[in-house]
Amino acid sequence: LAGLSGLPQKFTDGPCARGMILLIQGKTLFETLLLNLMRYTEDEPLPRTGEDRPAWEMADPFQDNRTTPRGYLDYLTWQNRRILLFPEETSEGTIVRRMTLAPGLRLADGITDPLKPYRRDEKRGLLPLRFSEHRALWRDSATLFNISLPNSLAPRTLAWLAELVNEGYLPSGMQHTVALGMANDQAKVEFYRTEHLPLPLIYLQEQQLINSLRSDVLGVAEEVAHQLWGAARTMATYVLALQADSENAHQPAPEDLNRLTAAWGIERRYWSKLEVPFRLALEGLPQDREGTLIHWQSTLQHTAWEAFD
DSSP: OOBOOSSSSOBOOOTTTSSOEEEEEOSSHHHHHHHHOOOOOSSSSSOOOTTOOOGGGSSOTTGGGOOSOSSHHHHHTOOOEEEEEEEEEETTEEEEEEEEEEEOOOOOTTOOOTTSOEEEETTTEEEEOOOBTTBOGGGGHHHHTOOSSTTOOSOHHHHHHHHHHHTTSSOSSEEEEEEEEEEEETTEEEEEEEEEEEEEGGGGTOHHHHHHIIIIIIIHHHHHHHHHHHHHHHHHHHHHOTTTTSTTOOOOOHHHHHHHHHHHTHHHHHHHTSHHHHHHHHHHTTTOHHHHHHHHHHHHHHHHHHHHO
């Protein structure tokens, strides 16, 4: 992560430091590597020159203090730190007890990672999607898996996966994704997280399924959560001011309402019970849309009442 270095130049972020990396997980390490190796051309996944190679094959990866990678191999081994070891000779041979770090290469803005999902901010442009302490990744799955829209913000690995299916190299079944990352406050790491999501590959081929996932599954869940929040807010109002609906009655302060509803944690209880039912809905939607949605709506109603109780 970026931060002070003790030198005039500050440390910069490593390419993987901010945002999450989304990988396709195979049955073995070898299969996982193959599923995430996108076609390598002059322009994809990053524009490249004839000098593109891993850092350990370069004569000097820090030459010219460049800020733009020479290609995808250079990007994957980007040296944002310099490490200096202090070897010592002993009777048992050469050992290293001390080392020091210094800032390395600074990556230019605007270079997008093909393994990361992004979101578009009106003021700051493209930003990598990050883990949130209060929001599980499955709630953003419709955006994550949507590769059909122009200027899609989904990881390019998913478009590559769809291409493998369309060209007959990969069977159109189920794959699994794993999202890796952390949340941080500047140089302070708040938490690390790994999340797994099933991915029926038909979602990468049929836009109507993505639309149904967004509106009929996730959208309805968000609407129920909004109604649940309103019910909790109303209940908190009468706990703090029993006669709140009387004319000219005292109304609780918003900060008091916030504290009380936060202590109850009703929405947290609601969302925490929905991850497994959502996975079942995600897998069931392509086979039986109507039956899946009926069961999902019933699950939402039951879960909301249980959380409220």
